[in-house]
């Protein structure tokens with residue numbers, strides 16, 4: 185039977201990465217996507233910016249919107265302090281099934297809760313379902329036209345506190361123009377653009393870091 189690209193990414197991890205070694209999992213995916221098949225992971229260049237923001241925030245609670253194969257999930261979770269928790273939402277069940285195995289190969293299942301379903305359905309249930317008060321860091325990497333409505337929904341559900349950091353991928357390519365306009369013009373956010381490139385390419389892209397001011 186014909187394999188899917190996420191399945192081929194998982195194969196590359198299981199063949200080339202060491203169980204329990206998150207950095208080797210990240211390296212194996214980047215090597216596969218740079219040399220064999222492009223895939224929509226945040227990638228190594230933007231991944232370094234992601235790492236620096238995670239290390240700076242040192243979050244106890246993280247929400248990731250859009251898991252895909254778990255590449256950024258592994259990057260983030262490998263940097264979290266001992267009792268920190270990462271909740272990652274993925275709408276696509278095929279992506280979720282692969283991501284669970286990638287996260288397990290990295291040995292990070294205890295830090296990560298992968299939830300299958302639509303962000304709009306799950307965000308209002310975060311507190312009651314997972315006992316989350318607020319998120320210290322949110323990584324937005326799902327459907328680009330969901331960034332803005334989901335950010336407004338997180339505000340309405342009081343999931344953001346003074347100092348919560350939103351980090352959004354792909355604000356240039358594919359782009360999230362309505363989200364960018366909102367966080368850059370709203371008095372309730374302090375925004376900063378980190379110029380980079382679309383994963384594994386020379387095309388411009390970047391991450392937007394926005395601190396919620398409460």
Ligand SMILES: O=C(NCCNC(=O)c1cc(-c2ccc(F)cc2)cc(O)c1O)c1cc(O)ncn1
Pocket residue numbers: 224225226250252275276325326327328353354357358382383
């Ligand atoms: O596609 C779903 N999620 C991925 C969101 N991410 C992206 O779309 C994405 C796309 C690109 C990208 C950039 C250039 C290009 F030419 C093609 C794609 C890069 C990225 O870094 C992304 O993050 C999805 C499916 C589904 O059925 N349900 C819920 N979500």
Ligand SMILES: [Mg+2]
Pocket residue numbers: 224225226325353354
């Ligand atoms: Mg992305």
